[in-house]
Amino acid sequence: xxxxxxxxxxxxxxxxxxxxxxxxxxxxxxxxxxxxxxxxxxxxxxxxxxxxxxxxxxxxxxxxxxxxxxxxxxxxxxxxxxxxxxxxxxxxxxxxxxxxxxxxxxxxxxxxxxxxxxxxxxxxxxxxxxxxxxxxxxxxxxxxxxxxxxxxxxxxxxxxxxxxxxxxxxxxxxxxx
Amino acid sequence: xxxxxxxxxxxxxxxxxxxxxxxxxxxxxxxxxxxxxxxxxxxxxxxxxxxxxxxxxxxxxxxxxxxxxxxxxxxxxxxxxxxxxxxxxxxxxxxxxxxxxxxxxxxxxxxxxxxxxxxxxxxxxxxxxxxxxxxxxxxxxxxxxxxxxxxxxxxxxxxxxxxxxxxxxxxxxxxxxxxxxxxxxxxxxxxxxxxxxxxxxxxxxxxxxxxxxxxxxxxxxxxxxxxxxxxxxxxxxxxxxxxxxxxxxxxxxxxxxxxxxxxxxxxxxxxxxxxxxxxxxxxxxxxxxxxxxxxxxxxxxxxxxxxxxxxxxxxxxxxxxxxxxxxxxxxxxxxxxxxxxxxxxxxxxxxxxxxxxxxxxxxxxxxxxxxx
Numbered sequence: 001x002x003x004x005x006x007x008x009x010x011x012x013x014x015x016x017x018x019x020x021x022x023x024x025x026x027x028x029x030x031x032x033x034x035x036x037x038x039x040x041x042x043x044x045x046x047x048x049x050x051x052x053x054x055x056x057x058x059x060x061x062x063x064x065x066x067x068x069x070x071x072x073x074x075x076x077x078x079x080x081x082x083x084x085x086x087x088x089x090x091x092x093x094x095x096x097x098x099x100x101x102x103x104x105x106x107x108x109x110x111x112x113x114x115x116x117x118x119x120x121x122x123x124x125x126x127x128x129x130x131x132x133x134x135x136x137x138x139x140x141x142x143x144x145x146x147x148x149x150x151x152x153x154x155x156x157x158x159x160x161x162x163x164x165x166x167x168x169x170x171x172x173x174x175x176x177x
Numbered sequence: 178x179x180x181x182x183x184x185x186x187x188x189x190x191x192x193x194x195x196x197x198x199x200x201x202x203x204x205x206x207x208x209x210x211x212x213x214x215x216x217x218x219x220x221x222x223x224x225x226x227x228x229x230x231x232x233x234x235x236x237x238x239x240x241x242x243x244x245x246x247x248x249x250x251x252x253x254x255x256x257x258x259x260x261x262x263x264x265x266x267x268x269x270x271x272x273x274x275x276x277x278x279x280x281x282x283x284x285x286x287x288x289x290x291x292x293x294x295x296x297x298x299x300x301x302x303x304x305x306x307x308x309x310x311x312x313x314x315x316x317x318x319x320x321x322x323x324x325x326x327x328x329x330x331x332x333x334x335x336x337x338x339x340x341x342x343x344x345x346x347x348x349x350x351x352x353x354x355x356x357x358x359x360x361x362x363x364x365x366x367x368x369x370x371x372x373x374x375x376x377x378x379x380x381x382x383x384x385x386x387x388x389x390x391x392x393x394x395x396x397x398x399x400x401x402x403x404x405x406x407x408x409x410x411x412x413x414x415x416x417x418x419x420x421x422x423x424x425x426x427x428x429x430x431x432x433x434x435x436x437x438x439x440x441x442x443x444x445x446x447x448x449x450x451x452x453x454x455x456x457x458x459x460x461x462x463x464x465x466x467x468x469x470x471x472x473x474x475x476x477x478x479x480x481x482x483x484x485x486x487x488x489x490x491x492x493x494x495x496x497x498x499x500x501x502x503x504x505x506x507x508x509x510x511x512x513x514x515x516x517x518x519x520x521x522x523x524x525x526x527x528x529x530x531x532x533x534x535x536x537x538x539x540x541x542x543x544x545x546x547x548x549x
Contacts, residue, residue, distance in 0.1 A: 019354060023183045026356055032183070034354040037293070059463040060537050061353050061456075 001054040002140055003063040006130075007080050008072030008093075010047040013127030016153065017070075018049025020131060024141040024149035025053040033061045046075060053140065068138055069105075070130055071097060072112065081105070089137050091173075093130065108137050110172045116165060125165035128154075132169015143170060180359040186324040186350040187212035187254075189357050190280060191220065193328025194252055196364055199278075200226035201251035203240035205233050205259060208292045209348040210282035213254035234259035238266035238279075245275045246400060248391035250332055254280035257299060258289060260306070267341050268307030269402045271425060274379070274387060276335035276369055278328070280344040282351040283455075285532050294532035295348035297455055298507035303343040304484050310422050312429040314436060315343040315484035317454045321355035326364075327438075327481065333367040334436060338428055339386050345483065347506070349456035349534060372396075377407040385428030429485050438481035439490060443469060447476025449544050450495055451527075452515055453504040454480040456534060461504050463537035468544055475544055483511070488518045495519055500547050502527050504540050 004021065006014045015036045022034035036049045050063045065085045071077035072093045077100055081090055088105035093112035100107060110133050116126040128150060135146050147166060154162045184192075191213045194202075202217045218228045227244070231237040234255055241251035255263065260281045270277050283299045285291030299306075303315040316331050318324040328344060335342040372378065372388035378398035379387050387407075390396035403411035404418045412418075429436060442465050444450060449468070453461040458479040468475035478494050480487060495501050501519060503512040504527040512526040527543045529535045 019183070022354055026181070026183050032354075032356065034183070035349070035352065059459045059466070060534075061349060061459060062534055062536075064536065064538075 001052065001058075002068070003066045003085075004051045004053070004068040004070075004134070004140065005063055005066040005080055006049045006051070006070045007076035008047055009075070010045045012047065012072050013124075014047050014070075014072065015049045017127040017131045018051050020146070020149045020153050021134070021141070022051050022053075023152065024145045025051070027145050027149060028141055030054065031056060031058050033058045035061050046079065048076070048080070068134065068140070070134055072126070072130065073097065091130070091133055091137060093126070108133070108173070108176050110176060112169075115168055115172065119168050120161050120165045125161060128162050128165035129169040129172070132166040133173040134169070136170045136173020137176070179361045182357050182359075183354050184321060184357050185212055185352055185354050186318065186321045186346060187282065187352065188216055189321045189324040190254075190318075190328045190344070190346065190351075191216040192357070192359065193325040194278070194332065195220055195224065196325070196359075197250065197329040197332035198366055198368075199250045199252050199332055200224065201241065201244035201249040202226070202253065203229045203231050203237045203244070203251070204253040204255065205231055205237055207256045207259045209284055209351050210254045210256045210280060210346075212351070213280060213282070234262035235266065238263045238270075241277050242266060242270055242273070242275050245277050246392055248393060250276070250336065252278040252280060252332070254282065256282050256284045257286045257296075260299060260302060264302075264306040268309055268311065270341040271307065271311040271313070272309070272402055272404070272421075273400050274339040274389070275341070276339050276389070277341040278331045278335050278344055279341055280346060282346040282348060284348050291532050293348070295456060295506060295534065296530075296532070297347055297457060297505050298510065298530070299345065300483060300505075300507065300510040303345055310426070312340070312426040313343065313484045314338065314340060314429060314482070315345050316438065317345045317481060317483050318350055319455055319458045319479065319481075320350065321353065321357050323481075324350060325357055325359070329364050329366075330438070333365070336369045337367045337386070337435065338432070339369065339389055340429070343484070345455070347455045378409045379405060380407040381424060381428070384432060385424050433485065433487075433489075436482050436485065437487055437490065439487065440479040440481060441494070442477040442479075443474075444476035444478055444494055446474055448474040448499045449476070449502065449547065450498040450500075451475065451477045451502045451504055451540060451544075452480065452491065452511070453477065454483055454511070457504045457506055460535045460537045461540055464540035464544070467537055467541050473544060473548055480511070486514050488514075491515060491518045495523070500525055502540065502543055504535050506530065506535060
């Protein structure tokens, strides 16, 4: 069982990233549960998506100790890296999270939002870059499957830029290993 | 071919309603039920159905009462505050015997409460929220797949027993995404019985259920919230009143074999039995697995039909267990019902009212404490 927590601020697309990851796992024939929590506001406020991927039925849908944490803000980093599994992978967006420290787990710092802005032309793609980094670091699903899942979800006309964002993430994720 | 998708429980519920033949929805959006309205607004017109966003939940109930009497399978969806507003007309639909399904995706209350957080605190409101004595059917799904299948059952039971059915979801099941497989075989659909020539609109059949004459097909009959006789017109008769009130209960109680739904895990040899439902039953299921790994004989009885309360089932399943744990996200609503059946000494509540799901560990700890 792999438990993945994607966290950030409302509007950063963490829930969509969680849905895409869950759909990719479903495409690979896995059992999957995706949940989320967010404040009442549409932008700002803490936002969190949880994805559990397993080979057998998943009963409890929430994560107590994640294997993987993606933190797009300092608030999210401080909140969700307190209780990790032994060899957890923690991916932070170093655009916003400065000098993160962990007492356990492996830290991977990538300037996710800066990359999205510079290379894809908009911070709107930061969630897809983040998804690429997450797959690059963890190989939770195949690169080809996550590509299919991204294409099935993103708005028409944005496919090329989303794939570019994903590729950027793959490379960044693999390079920091 | 069967179709597989990753959807929310609310989405599955809406698809279940469509599969069951629902062609009318009136409602007022409210978290955490809004996706049901959103999806039906998109899908109903494609199948010749109608979607109306009403000015409030009272009007929504009025609209679905009217649509159902006009021959449509009609539903609404809401959450706590809206469910409170609907109560008067839910009672009206019970007495006027109008088939409907009211989906309540429970959130934290009282009042506006905790709009985006889960809760299971409307179990008693589903039973007694509307004034007066009457029977009620309430069904509780635990997963996305079950939200689909059970919604079909809810619509069927409403048609079969000519009564409002409460589909009692919770925020966790409503908002979580899981695999939904829509089977390729068409589901069994129950349509309301129409009257034989000369049959009165409120004359019960041998099963206690009257046939429902649809307006618009040449029938006209009187519908009222006053106690009425078989013609549908009001009467002050004590005899008719007694017969009506008893029948509103007994048409359900006497047909429990058609209504009762439950699931169980390792209950056959269980020394400690957890009774749970909805999202909490998912934690209970995990707790049973964890307990079995430790060699503790734990089991689960998951209630799917929660009203009429399955007292006989609980008596039977708990006869040989040492202790019964009721896990629910409220201050002990089903615990009280279970206690009525089994007595206080045998029943241990595992409750949570802080908007967080009961964890498997919390239930396991309760069992372990008892075992020591």
